[in-house]
Amino acid sequence: MVSLENHIKRVSDAIEHWLRPDNYLLKEAIDRTVNEGLFSFPDLKHRILTLKKSLRKNHLERWARISGLIPGSMNGKRVLCLHAGNLPLVGIQDLLAVLLTGGTYSGKMSRKDPYLLPTLIKSLYKYDLIENADWSTKLESLSGFKSDAVLFAGSKQSAEKVNEKLHSLNLAGSSTPRLMRTAHFSIAYIRDNQPETMENLTEAVFRYGGTGCRSVAVVVAPFFLNSQKCSFTDYVEAFWMKNPQHQKPSDSLFHRFAYNKGVGIEQAWLNDFLIEENVEKPIDHFILYWVKGGAKELEEIIKRYRDGLQSVYTTGELVGEDFRGYISEPLEEAQNPPIWWKPDGIDTIQWLQKQVDK
Amino acid sequence: MISHEFIFNEKLSFEERCNRVFRYQAKNNSVLKTFFEVYGLSSESELNPAEIPLLPIRAFKEKSLLCGGLKPKLVFKSSGTSGMERSTHPIANPDIYKTSIKTEFYRHFPPDYYALACYMPGYRDNPDSSLIWMAKHLIDDNTDGLNTFLPEEPNEFEAWKERAEKKGKKILLFGAAFGLMDLAEDQRYHFPENTDILETGGMKTYRREMTKSELRGSLSEGFGIKSEKIHSEYGMCELLSQMYALSGKWFTSPHWVHVSVRHADQPAKLCSPGEEGKIGIIDLANLHSCSFILTEDRGVMNQSGEFKVLGRWHPENRRGCNFLIDQEM
Numbered sequence: 001m002v003s004l005e006n007h008i009k010r011v012s013d014a015i016e017h018w019l020r021p022d023n024y025l026l027k028e029a030i031d032r033t034v035n036e037g038l039f040s041f042p043d044l045k046h047r048i049l050t051l052k053k054s055l056r057k058n059h060l061e062r063w064a065r066i067s068g069l070i071p072g073s074m075n076g077k078r079v080l081c082l083h084a085g086n087l088p089l090v091g092i093q094d095l096l097a098v099l100l101t102g103g104t105y106s107g108k109m110s111r112k113d114p115y116l117l118p119t120l121i122k123s124l125y126k127y128d129l130i131e132n133a134d135w136s137t138k139l140e141s142l143s144g145f146k147s148d149a150v151l152f153a154g155s156k157q158s159a160e161k162v163n164e165k166l167h168s169l170n171l172a173g174s175s176t177p178r179l180m181r182t183a184h185f186s187i188a189y190i191r192d193n194q195p196e197t198m199e200n201l202t203e204a205v206f207r208y209g210g211t212g213c214r215s216v217a218v219v220v221a222p223f224f225l226n227s228q229k230c231s232f233t234d235y236v237e238a239f240w241m242k243n244p245q246h247q248k249p250s251d252s253l254f255h256r257f258a259y260n261k262g263v264g265i266e267q268a269w270l271n272d273f274l275i276e277e278n279v280e281k282p283i284d285h286f287i288l289y290w291v292k293g294g295a296k297e298l299e300e301i302i303k304r305y306r307d308g309l310q311s312v313y314t315t316g317e318l319v320g321e322d323f324r325g326y327i328s329e330p331l332e333e334a335q336n337p338p339i340w341w342k343p344d345g346i347d348t349i350q351w352l353q354k355q356v357d358k
Numbered sequence: 359m360i361s362h363e364f365i366f367n368e369k370l371s372f373e374e375r376c377n378r379v380f381r382y383q384a385k386n387n388s389v390l391k392t393f394f395e396v397y398g399l400s401s402e403s404e405l406n407p408a409e410i411p412l413l414p415i416r417a418f419k420e421k422s423l424l425c426g427g428l429k430p431k432l433v434f435k436s437s438g439t440s441g442m443e444r445s446t447h448p449i450a451n452p453d454i455y456k457t458s459i460k461t462e463f464y465r466h467f468p469p470d471y472y473a474l475a476c477y478m479p480g481y482r483d484n485p486d487s488s489l490i491w492m493a494k495h496l497i498d499d500n501t502d503g504l505n506t507f508l509p510e511e512p513n514e515f516e517a518w519k520e521r522a523e524k525k526g527k528k529i530l531l532f533g534a535a536f537g538l539m540d541l542a543e544d545q546r547y548h549f550p551e552n553t554d555i556l557e558t559g560g561m562k563t564y565r566r567e568m569t570k571s572e573l574r575g576s577l578s579e580g581f582g583i584k585s586e587k588i589h590s591e592y593g594m595c596e597l598l599s600q601m602y603a604l605s606g607k608w609f610t611s612p613h614w615v616h617v618s619v620r621h622a623d624q625p626a627k628l629c630s631p632g633e634e635g636k637i638g639i640i641d642l643a644n645l646h647s648c649s650f651i652l653t654e655d656r657g658v659m660n661q662s663g664e665f666k667v668l669g670r671w672h673p674e675n676r677r678g679c680n681f682l683i684d685q686e687m
Contacts, residue, residue, distance in 0.1 A: 262413065
């Protein structure tokens with residue numbers, strides 16, 4: 001049996017090979033993704049650069065330590081990963097979790113992101129790390145490969161539909177364990193308006209067009225929006241100069257702006273985004289809720305909207321503090337999470353290993 | 359105060375009446391004035407009703423929408439479980455509501471034919487309920503004294519039934535949908551087979567949301583009444599008009615109301631017949647508050663302009679990956 005150290009080294013070598021500047025397969029996949037308008041080049045570049053940092057060997061080793069990884073624990077059991085998301089290479093952590101635990105990977109590639117992840121899979125093949133991997137953008141193509149576990153992000157409404165489809169394609173039975181993540185927004189709690197904080201806040205809110213569960217949808221700050229509107233807009237404009245907004249909002253955003261104006265809600269209209277001094281359940285895209293307050297207001301918001309909340313970010317000495325069960329993460333890591341971060345608070349490696357033990 | 363009679367004057371086109379209301383509200387309702395101004399509209403604008411932007415209905419939870427200079431004679435509030443914000447609808451002229459109720463209700467359920475029994479247990483705890491006010495008005499307005507809230511004692515109910523029968527009137531049982539569901543399970547009350555039932559939504563407080571056809575099926579079975587005798591009302595505290603769907607057919611609107619179905623992402627755009635969207639309502643009876651309302655109800659319209667209410671509009675989570683899985687499947 002391969003030792004944990006060697007296993008991680010091989011994975012790390014394969015990732016390094018994949019991320020090499022001369023990997024024409026990845027380069028081609030990036031070009032195609034951009035040319036087909038699936039994601040913007042700046043967002044892709046950001047994603048690749050963050051993965052370069054987060055997938056280093058010592059980071060994989062740390063993840064293994066944190067999660068108590070036992071090499072080969074999945075013993076070839078098949079894990080179906082349904083990749084769907086708003087950011088490029090969504091679900092890469094799931095693929096690596098399956099691989100590190102010695103599971104057999106089946107992947108339903110996202111139709112929105114069909115080119116990038118397969119290039120990593122090809123690198124993993126080269127390093128004999130994946131055998132018999134099955135992947136496709138069509139779930140039907142994977143029909144009949146019954147899984148021992150399923151990983152995906154979904155909502156309560158979508159769960160039934162997903163289960164029916166998996167069942168009808170003989171991909172999972174009713175008792176097959178499923179790890180469904182439902183969180184869809186994050187909160188930033190800031191206490192100053194220093195340039196570093198505001199730049200990190202801008203990145204945390206506007207990267208990937210504000211989509212994705214790690215993107216900030218609610219800011220709790222000690223200032224009224226009105227006092228920060230002009231300076232914050234400058235940060236946003238500077239960000240958009242380098243990272244033009246890839247997707248545009250629908251007319252309903254302007255309708256909301258008109259409504260807010262009518263009922264007197266303080267707001268900042270940024271054409272492609274709306275910041276409003278208000279808070280409600282963050283469902284809509286292209287809206288940032290601004291709340292003047294401190295820890296008390298933050299905890300109240302967490303209490304009210306914890307169903308759907310992914311992370312709470314803070315700065316300085318507040319990092320690591322517990323806010324109603326959420327251990328706050330550094331604001332600057334909102335869009336650069338370490339590989340050991342836990343979507344919906346669950347370590348995927350630990351979860352997979354637990355399913356095997358059952 | 360602007361006179362309201364023109365609202366109910368069918369000799370005037372809807373467009374003409376609508377523009378009068380638009381001009382009045384764009385001038386006198388501060389929320390609407392600002393809302394319309396963002397769209398470059400003012401009280402001078404002349405518009406096709408479908409072009410008038412509709413104010414999201416949650417405005418009734420955030421602001422008083424009474425036109426300037428008026429004092430409310432009544433205030434209606436929506437029902438709501440604890441923690442829920444309630445809509446507030448100030449009414450400057452209750453006569454408009456009275457006319458609206460009688461004109462449309464009696465068009466579908468003539469007072470000469472029906473003895474009305476109102477059953478609204480949950481709503482009776484809400485003294486500001488527009489539904490209770492409507493029921494009381496229909497009871498008070500009744501000349502033969504038969505219209506009533508459902509007697510609490512079954513014996514009294516039996517006596518009332520006899521009186522109605524002697525006067526040759528059929529029973530119309532009117533109530534919030536899930537109160538009626540509970541009543542159907544109450545074995546003490548027996549309704550004749552020729553009873554008509556008028557349910558008016560009110561699903562918020564019940565155990566789960568049901569489709570209209572499920573509801574009609576349950577009521578029909580529970581009361582032992584044919585499903586074509588079960589009718590629906592679409593109303594809410596934010597509206598001074600009601601719409602009715604008879605025998606499970608599509609909802610029709612009174613001549614002073616215009617209903618449309620709008621794209622959720624493009625509220626100015628009308629959905630094609632058969633296409634689902636948010637229900638938009640222009641209710642001219644809301645003369646002194648806000649007549650131009652975009653609801654959070656999901657609906658669909660047919661070629662004739664009749665509509666169905668399909669439940670609440672449940673927005674998918676557009677931010678995270680959650681809704682994308684649906685597209686991927």
